[in-house]
Amino acid sequence: MNSKKSNRGDEVKNRLSADLTQTDIATPVRSMHRRQFLKTGAVVAGTALMAGGLGPIAARAASTKNNLPPNTPEWMLKQGHPIVTPPYGVPSKYESDVIRRPTDLTPTDISSWSFTPLQDLHGIVTPNGLVYERHHAGVPAIDPAEHRLMIHGMVDNPKIFTVEDLKRFPAVSHFYFLECSGNTLTEWVKPKGKTVQSTHGLLSCCEWTGVPLSTVLQEVGLKHGASWLLAEGADAAALDRSVPISKALDDAILVYAQNGEALRPEQGYPLRLLLPGFEGNMSVKWLRRIEVGDKPFMSHEETAKYTDLMPDGKARILTFVMEAKSVITSPSGGHRLHDKGFHEIRGLAWSGSGRISRVDVSVDGGRNWRRAELQGPVLPKCLTRFRIPWEWRGKEAILQSRTMDDTGYVQPTLKQLVAVRGTHSVYHYNAIQSWHVAADGEVTNVHA
Ligand SMILES: Nc1nc2c(c(=O)[nH]1)N[C@H]1C(S)=C(S)[C@@H](COP(=O)(O)O)O[C@H]1N2
Numbered sequence: 181m182n183s184k185k186s187n188r189g190d191e192v193k194n195r196l197s198a199d200l201t202q203t204d205i206a207t208p209v210r211s212m213h214r215r216q217f218l219k220t221g222a223v224v225a226g227t228a229l230m231a232g233g234l235g236p237i238a239a240r241a242a243s244t245k246n247n248l249p250p251n252t253p254e255w256m257l258k259q260g261h262p263i264v265t266p267p268y269g270v271p272s273k274y275e276s277d278v279i280r281r282p283t284d285l286t287p288t289d290i291s292s293w294s295f296t297p298l299q300d301l302h303g304i305v306t307p308n309g310l311v312y313e314r315h316h317a318g319v320p321a322i323d324p325a326e327h328r329l330m331i332h333g334m335v336d337n338p339k340i341f342t343v344e345d346l347k348r349f350p351a352v353s354h355f356y357f358l359e360c361s362g363n364t365l366t367e368w369v370k371p372k373g374k375t376v377q378s379t380h381g382l383l384s385c386c387e388w389t390g391v392p393l394s395t396v397l398q399e400v401g402l403k404h405g406a407s408w409l410l411a412e413g414a415d416a417a418a419l420d421r422s423v424p425i426s427k428a429l430d431d432a433i434l435v436y437a438q439n440g441e442a443l444r445p446e447q448g449y450p451l452r453l454l455l456p457g458f459e460g461n462m463s464v465k466w467l468r469r470i471e472v473g474d475k476p477f478m479s480h481e482e483t484a485k486y487t488d489l490m491p492d493g494k495a496r497i498l499t500f501v502m503e504a505k506s507v508i509t510s511p512s513g514g515h516r517l518h519d520k521g522f523h524e525i526r527g528l529a530w531s532g533s534g535r536i537s538r539v540d541v542s543v544d545g546g547r548n549w550r551r552a553e554l555q556g557p558v559l560p561k562c563l564t565r566f567r568i569p570w571e572w573r574g575k576e577a578i579l580q581s582r583t584m585d586d587t588g589y590v591q592p593t594l595k596q597l598v599a600v601r602g603t604h605s606v607y608h609y610n611a612i613q614s615w616h617v618a619a620d621g622e623v624t625n626v627h628a
């Protein structure tokens with residue numbers, strides 16, 4: 181997926197390397213002697229950017245040499261484009277390869293996935309246009325004026341709410357990750373995904389706004405003995421899942437906005453359920469009906485699918501929580517390190533059980549570990565960004581991250597995971613990911 185990028189990087193690297201001494205390549209810009217910096221300034225700046233994974237910037241700079249100092253770049257010689265073109269802003273055209281990517285694993289693109297480009301993102305928030313997608317019957321085009329949420333079953337006052345009704349309730353906003361329990365499913369037996377987008381990209385993190393489900397359940401009144409509910413979507417799949425009342429009364433949200441604007445159609449416009457830390461499948465999109473009952477409803481999605489086949493031939497069912505997991509996003513599969521010396525290893529950690537308490541990073545396949553820095557705020561059931569400095573000496577390395585959450589749970593190695601779960605499972609893969617760095621800087625997915 182990054183091949184375009186790395187090729188561009190390679191070209192520049194080839195063109196630049198003629199001008200560079202070995203010392204220049206190995207010296208971090210910050211500590212470089214001023215005279216030396218001036219002598220090789222433009223070239224070194226480009227190289228340093230590539231070292232940080234910003235290959236395309238260096239590539240562009242080199243391909244438009246006339247725009248480089250001491251010249252005045254062409255974009256300073258005329259005025260820019262006027263405001264509100266377009267009225268809804270879009271990223272720079274130079275970011276056009278930062279996109280969701282589909283999979284070739286599904287026979288149709290109606291019931292399929294698209295993956296978030298984790299390798300290109302910064303911080304913890306997923307921009308709305310890059311949030312991963314999982315639809316079982318495509319994206320319905322719902323007119324919010326004709327959408328309703330019906331709540332019935334074991335309640336005192338069954339009700340039908342409009343979206344506007346729900347927006348009148350006191351609102352909350354929280355940052356939570358959303359992960360498909362099928363995330364990383366290709367990796368059980370062999371390392372398959374080429375990039376972190378394809379291995380871990382069924383993962384996103386937004387600020388979700390809506391009304392707590394507990395508030396609305398209070399409005400309709402739960403009958404004595406009510407202990408489960410069924411949430412149903414208004415798509416052609418009519419996807420439905422059972423939710424324990426304890427979760428519904430805890431942190432479940434009826435969501436109508438993500439990252440400050442209305443939900444995107446792909447994310448469930450105009451209304452979705454969000455169950456923080458639970459498998460993505462249960463956060464029912466295009467939510468139209470909640471039925472309250474006293475036992476799980478045993479829908480297709482929680483019996484035929486979304487169960488975990490164990491080594492003894494029995495299947496675990498109703499496995500809700502997404503357990504602690506982490507992954508290095510830079511450098512990661514498809515990247516290429518061009519320069520020895522300083523690199524910042526960056527990644528994401530998350531846990532459906534609570535807060536991330538720690539991330540350790542190994543560069544030797546798990547023999548030695550160093551503690552990474554966690555970027556605040558460290559929020560519960562939210563992505564947490566970690567970073568750690570690394571001096572690459574141009575030798576082979578195996579990069580791994582291992583996280584722990586505030587329950588004390590430690591992310592397993594693949595061996596530990598398979599010892600318990602076997603290899604017949606599809607969902608809930610959360611083993612430590614390994615990226616192999618070759619002596620030539622090429623980064624690939626391996627099992628270590
Ligand atoms: N109604 C409905 N809800 C749904 C789905 C669906 O197909 N239909 N897919 C589920 C699955 S499997 C996941 S992982 C998440 C994906 O949410 P997203 O597309 O907003 O990332 O929505 C869940 N909710």
Ligand SMILES: [Mo]
Pocket residue numbers: 314359360361362460461
């Ligand atoms: Mo999913």
